Every structure is written in C-alpha cells, then in structure tokens.
Amino acid sequence: MRLVLVGPPGAGKGTQAQVLSTQLGVPHISTGDLFRAHISGQTELGREVKKYLDEGKLVPDSVTIDMVRERLAEEDTGNGFLLDGFPRTTAQADVLTALLTSTDQRLDAVLELDVPEDVVVGRLLARGREDDKEDVIRHRQQVYRSETAPLLDYYRDILLTIDAVGSVDEITERALKALRASE
Numbered sequence: 600m601r602l603v604l605v606g607p608p609g610a611g612k613g614t615q616a617q618v619l620s621t622q623l624g625v626p627h628i629s630t631g632d633l634f635r636a637h638i639s640g641q642t643e644l645g646r647e648v649k650k651y652l653d654e655g656k657l658v659p660d661s662v663t664i665d666m667v668r669e670r671l672a673e674e675d676t677g678n679g680f681l682l683d684g685f686p687r688t689t690a691q692a693d694v695l696t697a698l699l700t701s702t703d704q705r706l707d708a709v710l711e712l713d714v715p716e717d718v719v720v721g722r723l724l725a726r727g728r729e730d731d732k733e734d735v736i737r738h739r740q741q742v743y744r745s746e747t748a749p750l751l752d753y754y755r756d757i758l759l760t761i762d763a764v765g766s767v768d769e770i771t772e773r774a775l776k777a778l779r780a781s782e
C-alpha cells in the first residue's frame with residue numbers, strides 16, 4: 600500500500616498516520632516529524648529549516664525533496680509507505696510521481712482529511728506546539744489553500760475524501776472503510 604495523507608494543518612494527519620501505518624503494516628513518513636527531529640538534533644538541515652517552521656512557511660522544495668528521496672530509498676519502504684505531509688506542492692507531487700514511475704511503482708490512494716478551518720484552528724491552539732500560535736496557524740491555513748489544495752485536483756483519480764470531524768477512532772474507521780472500498 601502506497602498512501603498519501605493530505606489535509607489542512609491540524610486535520611489530524613499525524614494522528615491518523617500513526618494508527619493507519621500500524622494497521623496497514625507500512626512505515627509512517629512525516630516530513631514535519633523529520634524536520635522537527637533535525638531541529639532538535641541541531642543538524643545543519645535543522646538550522647536551515649527552523650525559521651520556515653517557526654513562521655508557518657513551507658520549507659523550500661529543494662530541501663524537502665532531497666530529504667524525502669533519501670527516506671524513501673530506505674529498505675523498510677519495500678511493502679509501501681504512508682506519506683504524511685508530503686507532497687504539499689504540485690512540484691513535490693511531480694517529483695514523487697517521477698520517483699515512483701522510475702521504479703515501476705505508483706500511489707494506490709491519496710486520502711484527504713476534510714475538516715472545516717475553525718475546527719482545525721481550535722485543535723492547534725489547544726495543542727500549543729511551537730508553531731501553533733494564532734498568526735502562524737492562520738498563515739499555515741493560507742499556505743494550504745494556495746499551495747497544497749491544488750493537489751486535490753492533481754490526484755482526483757485516486758482521491759478518497761473522508762469527513763475528519765469526530766473522534767480519532769471514528770475517523771480511523773472511516774479511513775479504513777474508504778481504503779477497503781477503493782481496492
């Protein structure tokens with residue numbers, strides 16, 4: 600299973616990805632988590648990307664794409680993967696398509712978590728991570744609308760949209776149902 604999770608910041612991509620990756624038996628690859636690990640490890644890449652995360656801006660594609668390319672080359676992706684937070688731009692999606700095509704692979708599905716903006720803003724304010732300040736959250740939502748939402752059309756042939764308002768368990772159930780129905 601090669602799956603991408605997409606949805607606005609705070610939609611619960613990271614939350615669902617953790618559960619779904621276990622259920623599906625594929626590694627969870629989160630670009631946000633990879634960046635935060637670099638920041639806390641004080642690597643050169645971490646120093647380079649910190650300002651983008653702090654301001655709610657997308658990290659430049661060149662940096663993000665190299666990091667994901669390396670991660671996808673690791674052995675544990677042989678049976679598939681669950682990408683959380685990548686791609687976030689059509690340029691990133693083009694690279695992913697090329698990367699998969701070059702090894703005779705393709706994505707099975709893109710799962711969209713559909714949540715209204717007022718709900719996600721409330722969730723993020725309640726979480727209070729370093730980039731969960733109201734002005735940064737608003738900026739991240741704006742970036743989602745302009746940079747990431749076009750992916751919904753890009754992936755229209757394999758897009759599965761689920762209502763992601765409800766309990767974590769209810770949303771996992773909806774996701775698994777949608778994935779089963781698409782097989």
Ligand code: B4P
Binds near residue numbers: 609
């Ligand atoms: P991410 O780490 O991907 O974070 P996110 O989109 O804000 O959150 P997510 O949707 O995963 O929400 P979560 O499950 O955590 O990105 C952070 C930054 O990294 C970006 O702003 C950007 O700078 C950079 N970045 C990442 N990928 C990039 C890329 N490809 N290109 C360039 N830059 C990139 O849930 C949020 C909260 O909601 C949690 O507190 C959770 O407990 C709660 N929650 C989840 N499900 C819930 C539910 N059903 N009900 C109530 N609360 C729920």
